[in-house]
Amino acid sequence: MSISLIQKYNVPGPRYTSYPTVPYWEENLFSLEQWKSTFIKSFNESNAAEGISLYIHLPFCESMCTFCGCNKRITKNHEVENPYILAVLKEWNLYCDLLPNKPIIKEIHLGGGTPTFFSPENLEALINGIFTRAVKAKEHEFSFEGHPNNNTRRHLQSLYDLGFRRVSFGVQDYSSKVQTAIHRIQPFHNVAKVTFWAKEIGYTSIGHDLIFGLPFQTLNDVIDTIDKTKSLSPDRLAFYSYAHVPWIKGNGQRGFKGEDLPKDDEKRQLYEAGKNRLSQNNYHEIGMDHFALETDSMYDSFQKGNLHRNFMGYTSSKTQLMIGLGVSSISDSWYSFAQNEKTIEDYYKRLDANELPVFRGHILTDEDLIIRKHILNLMCQFETSWKNDSDFFPELPEIINQLHEIETDGLVKITSQSIQVTEKGKPFVRNICMAFDLRLKRNAPQTELFSMTV
Structure with missing residues (x-):
């Protein structure tokens, strides 16, 4: 890759999980009633034909990872689990009360935070609670993000029994120096253990998330991480650039200095070397930053022109309506976006008043x-x-x-x-x-x- 091209085009820019991007939402022209109207319109247009998607944000983590840009609450107190599950189910019921008939759920994704912070029993209560007022699409795809350090076999089995067939494990990098800098000490054998468990249980799509451009990361680190990853043969990979935005994420991304990060041509070299190594190992580039084996559903969707992108990232099938449940989640009716309250306290307060906890949004022109x-x-x-x-x-x-x-x-x-x-x-x-x-x-x-x- 030409260094001159990197220097020319390396500018700040959106990742386009939506358009318009969130900073350009016209919040002053948005209202909750408008959101409800477009939500119902989209449901009536799409539910019977393709079903809907649910993104459920589970924000709790036991420790702070300094590479993370997600909305999270750091705590070791697991008594927070049950009240949060009840709140999410109340939000879901408020949405269902607006609908003329039962939603058909095609996709569910549990994101975080750390979804596996929650006990298997509480995750079961969450999903079973969702389906008291919904039905599963015949061709559904349910997925979740698993933390290799706390993802038990019981987590994997419980979610599998509920219809989940895809799991992604956050790996990032196997270098001990990098792991120390990003506050994510995660030995290879932890990742291998949960990957083999998922294979044994029957998950059909196992993903690993890798990041390049992390503090102190070298070319050898990236190659070593990809080689170790290949030895576990995940079905798909995210290999994406670390987004250093401390002006947004605050102290969580100030645990190291800017000069500790690979820059420009050095960072691009990490990407090129990693991409080439993935190609040598039969991983095909799918969309931006994603790679998959030919046997994975994402590769098939890309080949058929069915790949879709929304606030959950890339998905192998499209739904017009996506409902975001939980603190800070973003919903998409295709005609408008709506984001939930960003703090757990404000989220609970709105639900206690029997209101959808939406605090901003955008109506698409x-x-x-x-x-x-x-x-x-x-x-x-x-x-x-x-x-x-x-x-x-x-x-x-x-x-x-x-x-x-x-x-x-x-x-x-x-x-x-x-x-x-x-x-x-x-x-x-x-x-x-x-x-x-x-x-x-x-x-x-x-x-x-x-x-x-x-």
Whole structure:
């Protein structure tokens, strides 16, 4: 990878789990009643045809990992589990009260925090409680994030019995120096143990999450981590860039100095070496930062053009409606976004008043919906087109003109009706999406908002 290209395109930019991105939501034009209206509209359009998705945020962790950008509450007090489960189920019931019939749930993802902070019994109570007012889609995909240090075989078996078939384990890096810096001491044998348990139980998609660009991380660390990972043969991998945003995440990302992080060409070398090693081990690049074996459902979805991206990340199937339950969760009706209260205290307070705990959101305009479609196409399929008149918008010729320099650098191929990201351009897909981001262009941030794209 050319160092000059890295220097040229390594700028702050969104990761595009949504469009518009959260800093550009028009919160003053949003109301809870509007959210409810678009929620019901989307449910009526999509429930019978494709079902809905649930993201459930379980925020508790026993210790702070300094690489983490998630909403979490650090505690060793497990008495917090039951009240939180009851609160999430109350939120779910408030949503179900709005619906004309039972929702068909196609996807569930348990994220955190640390979902396996919760006991297997409490996780069972949560999922069983959800299905007192819902039915499982025939082709459902339920997944959760497992912490190798506290994920017991009982956790895996309980969730498997409830229909979960996909689990992702946070690995990050196996270097003891890196693990110490990020406050995540996690020996290889812990990861191997839970991976083999999941295989024995029957999970059909086991994922490992790896990060490059961590403090003190070297090229040998990345290669060693990937080689150890390959020895366990997970079905899919996330291999993504550490996002250093201490101005957002506060003290959690101030446990080391900026100069301790790999920079620019050094960081890109970590990515290139890791990507090449994954390719040698038969992992195919799927979307941005994700890799899968040919036997995994994500690879199949990518090949068929069905890959989708939302606030849960990449998913192997699409639902129009995604409900986020739990503190800070974001819901997506396709026509609008809604985010829950960010503190547990405010979340509980709203539920105690029998209110949906939404504190902000955004109603998508007609323009937003078109731009969102193009960005999703680029992020999920590495191409987009405007062959249909409905995909054209007035600013498109100007965007194409701006992309000519990126085309000259060999990152995209432009035709009269389409854009295709080249193999060389895949590491810069965020930059390519930024060309379509009209809200970002019209109101460039004056302060630090996003992590670097490279």
